[in-house]
Amino acid sequence: MRKGNGILPVAFATAMSLTLVWTMAFADEPKPDFAAGLPTRVGQWKKPDKPALYSRDTLYSYIDGGSELYLAFDFVGAITFEYAAGEDDTIKVDIFDMGSPRGAFGAFARGRETLADEVGQGSDYGGGLLTFWKHRWYVSILGYPETETKRKAIYELGRSIAALIPETGSLPPILAALPGTGIVEASARTFHHPLLQNDYVTVSHENPLGIGKETEAVLARYVRQGERHVLMLVDYPTEDDAEKAQRAFTETVLGGTASARMGERWAGLKRSGKRIVIALDASSRQIVDRVLLEVP
Numbered sequence: 001m002r003k004g005n006g007i008l009p010v011a012f013a014t015a016m017s018l019t020l021v022w023t024m025a026f027a028d029e030p031k032p033d034f035a036a037g038l039p040t041r042v043g044q045w046k047k048p049d050k051p052a053l054y055s056r057d058t059l060y061s062y063i064d065g066g067s068e069l070y071l072a073f074d075f076v077g078a079i080t081f082e083y084a085a086g087e088d089d090t091i092k093v094d095i096f097d098m099g100s101p102r103g104a105f106g107a108f109a110r111g112r113e114t115l116a117d118e119v120g121q122g123s124d125y126g127g128g129l130l131t132f133w134k135h136r137w138y139v140s141i142l143g144y145p146e147t148e149t150k151r152k153a154i155y156e157l158g159r160s161i162a163a164l165i166p167e168t169g170s171l172p173p174i175l176a177a178l179p180g181t182g183i184v185e186a187s188a189r190t191f192h193h194p195l196l197q198n199d200y201v202t203v204s205h206e207n208p209l210g211i212g213k214e215t216e217a218v219l220a221r222y223v224r225q226g227e228r229h230v231l232m233l234v235d236y237p238t239e240d241d242a243e244k245a246q247r248a249f250t251e252t253v254l255g256g257t258a259s260a261r262m263g264e265r266w267a268g269l270k271r272s273g274k275r276i277v278i279a280l281d282a283s284s285r286q287i288v289d290r291v292l293l294e295v296p
Contacts, residue, residue: 068195073110078097119162172218192216200219265281
């Protein structure tokens with residue numbers, strides 16, 4: 001199991017007490033019986049007699065310092081298995097119920113480094129770690145140190161898990177709004193919690209954009225003709241919400257102007273109806289202006 005990503009702890013008490021509207025649509029779905037459905041043995045690795053179960057209240061005991069990330073994507077519960085061929089020869093299987101495809105894709109996309117479709121609805125593999133998402137589920141399978149035999153077992157387990165999930169989920173629609181030219185495709189990350197707005201560039205330790213459950217946001221890195229920048233889009237329920245976020249960001253981050261230096265680089269913002277478009281980490285004001293024009 002991968003540990004946390006150094007995210008600063010934040011107060012999740014309110015979020016943990018709420019029944020999220022967009023999760024309720026999936027609440028009554030029958031859940032796969034992973035404990036019964038997964039193979040008893042994969043190669044030399046044997047399934048444990050009982051899996052471990054974790055809830056929102058207990059996840060921290062399993063992922064020391066990293067549970068905030070999963071909670072930010074509306075984690076519901078997890079079932080984990082440690083396949084073993086010996087005390088120090090294990091394959092750890094973590095199956096996270098993220099409540100909806102929105103949460104499952106978000107959790108997967110934040111950690112991926114490549115684009116592949118070998119397992120589930122999108123997968124990433126490297127160094128003995130396979131991650132993928134399917135419908136409301138985010139799955140992590142770790143076999144370290146990596147061997148060719150272990151890699152084959154990891155993929156066999158991944159495909160077994162994916163086969164137990166009959167449904168598929170839709171990608172967050174905001175992804176379609178990202179310009180394609182120059183995008184580093186595996187960098188696109190969707191989110192709806194302000195904890196995640198600083199993934200590529202430190203935007204703010206506050207929440208001037210009002211990012212929350214009712215918003216949809218995406219971050220992506222771009223490289224084009226030797227230039228790099230980061231693009232952020234945030235969609236709001238109403239134009240009034242977007243206008244309020246525009247004012248707050250302009251005043252608190254950009255110093256009252258549409259574009260400004262942030263350290264040694266440039267950033268800028270525009271509003272288009274219910275959408276905020278922000279260019280970050282650009283080398284000049286001219287690059288900021290060009291990037292903002294590329295998004296309707």
